[in-house]
Amino acid sequence: MTATRWPRRPQATKAMTATHPMPGYERLLHWVLAIAIVGGPLGYLLGGLLAPAVHHSGRSTIASNAAANSLTNATHLAAFVVASFLLPIGAAGLAHLAYRRTPWLATIGGLLGMVGWLPFSALTALDALAATMAHLPDSSSYAALLDRFTNGAVMNTYLIVYIICHLVAYVLFGIALRRAHVIPRWASWSMIASSPLTVAAFALPARVAIGVAALALLLIGSLPAAHAMVTWRRPSSPA
Numbered sequence: 001m002t003a004t005r006w007p008r009r010p011q012a013t014k015a016m017t018a019t020h021p022m023p024g025y026e027r028l029l030h031w032v033l034a035i036a037i038v039g040g041p042l043g044y045l046l047g048g049l050l051a052p053a054v055h056h057s058g059r060s061t062i063a064s065n066a067a068a069n070s071l072t073n074a075t076h077l078a079a080f081v082v083a084s085f086l087l088p089i090g091a092a093g094l095a096h097l098a099y100r101r102t103p104w105l106a107t108i109g110g111l112l113g114m115v116g117w118l119p120f121s122a123l124t125a126l127d128a129l130a131a132t133m134a135h136l137p138d139s140s141s142y143a144a145l146l147d148r149f150t151n152g153a154v155m156n157t158y159l160i161v162y163i164i165c166h167l168v169a170y171v172l173f174g175i176a177l178r179r180a181h182v183i184p185r186w187a188s189w190s191m192i193a194s195s196p197l198t199v200a201a202f203a204l205p206a207r208v209a210i211g212v213a214a215l216a217l218l219l220i221g222s223l224p225a226a227h228a229m230v231t232w233r234r235p236s237s238p239a
Helices: 024-050 058-067 070-099 103-117 120-134 139-150 153-179 185-203 207-231
Strands: none
Touching: 024 070, 024 207, 058 120, 058 139, 070 103, 070 120, 070 153, 070 207, 103 153, 120 139, 120 153, 153 185, 153 207, 185 207
């Protein structure tokens, strides 16, 4: 009597759990997204630290720009210009990291983040306009024009979209990335806390210090996300 041979249960092998080698173009994309995730908040933080005026009247803004060191002010503008390109890309990168496990949160957060950061270019251009006015003859005469332009319908629309969309986006990113186990809890809370702190910066007198603290929290929370982007590997499907 011969023994019945039962089919063997398939066992997990290295081939089944291995990851696909990442193509060069995909590796490049991940590095670009990682740089944007960190570089955007870093550029914003540097520009905010060096900005001669933040949410001041036209007269005060022009006077502060006139008194500012030209190299420092140029660095502030350059940092904001770089940040204006990197911040929307970074928002797309954060959405990409969380999409597999939290697709709805990632999609909504990504859309809000990209839309919310697009007006930052216009706000940077407003800073550049103030710096230009400050070095024109009789610069104080342009204060009323700067106030009128800053408080006009176009710039207010940009400002409202910027504030609401990007602040909500980072709350959603913090939740989504934590649920997806992409970043640790402290990084998630750091990212989430940056939003209400930014709101406080608009409302309280010590706006510069509070704004810097909010951006520092955003940068700290973004570091593990950037690391996850660089080390991310696409798992292979079982044969």
